[in-house]
Amino acid sequence: MFYALVDCDNCYVSCERVFNPSLEGKAVVVLSNNDGCVVARSPEAKALGVSEGLPFFQLAERFPGQEIHALSSNYTLYGDMSRRVMGILRDAVPDLFVYSIDEAFLTLPESPCAPADYKAWGEALAAKVRRWTGMPVSIGIARTKTLAKVASKYAKRYPGYRKCCVIQTDEQRQKALSLFPVGDVWGIGRRHAARLAAAGVHTALDFTRQSAATVRRTMAVTGLRTWRELCGQDCISLEQLPLKQTICTSRSFPRMLTSRDDLAVAVAGFAARCAQKLRRQRSMAQMVTVFMATNPFREELDQSSLSRTVYLPAPAQSDTEIVHAAHQSMDLCLDVAARNALPQWKRAGVVVSGIVPDSEIQTSFLDIPPALKQKFQRLSAVADGINLRHGDEALQLAAALRPQDPATGKALTFRNSILHAHRSPFYTTDIRDIIQVE
């Protein structure tokens, strides 16, 4: 059995370059929400030494005189480009697992292409994705998913591989691992890498030469799984992922919030989004948690971090029920906070948990009356239908709207209050933004 890992090169930057080719060859970064920090970098930006997570406001200070193009994130565009790439991959193999917005694992069938042909097959697939979507992808092929990840890094780093690297023989495996820093291995993070370095383990090959008992003792079963995978034993399974066990929606605020009303608008928006995600995976939640925190970087201000959980009388998935519970949780937090002066909140979020499939719900006499419950369900279903056709923001709860934006006089959602000062157009999803060729 062989796996192929297909990974988009610098995904967000590449999406931007497809529609703005003048960015090719230049240092480009993409920023997080509110233009907070760097989340994606072009190779040129990496070469300059721009690190991931660098706060945007430090970019100019750290790199004076350098031309670095900074773009706000445009997740609508990246999500759409991702769907196009995954569609091509889905046509190429019977078994595809989409691991993230920019990565997918393919299980390679024995036919029509034997292992000897994998290299040519991978090169052709990468070329096809590039030609059809404009996205550059790198492909790694090996007997385990962790080794396929290693191979894809080589395919990405060295143009000589022509976008596809195959680790097939044991000799190739040892050679690849001997040149691979252990901290770059999938599943080994900074903490473990530092500890391993102190023990004289620097490359992935060094790591495989530790005894299984040592790895089990110092890195637990997850570390042992990574060790086995690097040794060539296929043991990480990604098959049918069950329902998500927790669903979270949270954001930092463009400015700090101190009033209950402002917080309630934001929390309602987060809760409604959680409810929508619940319905999308056909599930219900039994608990709703709200958390809020002050800005840890403003050390001179009072710091506070609170969270409270409310148990629902019965599993729920409607906007109405989830938002109501979230407001209860929020008020429990504020009861605690209000004993002192209210802090300045910089970030908040809603987590729904205790998730069960919506097909297996038992009725409970503790729940709201069945007729009312059905009404809420129908209302959410109608809203989902409208939002599917007209975009996520077309119809939403009044609770998630600020009465009025003083500047424009218009009602304002939390989401469109997020800053995106340098966002590119919605080239592929908004008719008004389609590129015109003259």
Place this chain on the structure above:
DNA sequence: TCTGGGGTCCTAGGACCC
């Protein structure tokens, strides 16, 4: 002035039960 937003899994320790 300005510092992201999701998730997963594992483990240890305490509460509780019989």
Place this chain on the structure above:
DNA sequence: TCTGGGGTCCTAGGACCC
């Protein structure tokens, strides 16, 4: 005077991923 042992469940915290 002498004061068990085994199991489950829950939670918090740590580590990881993209």
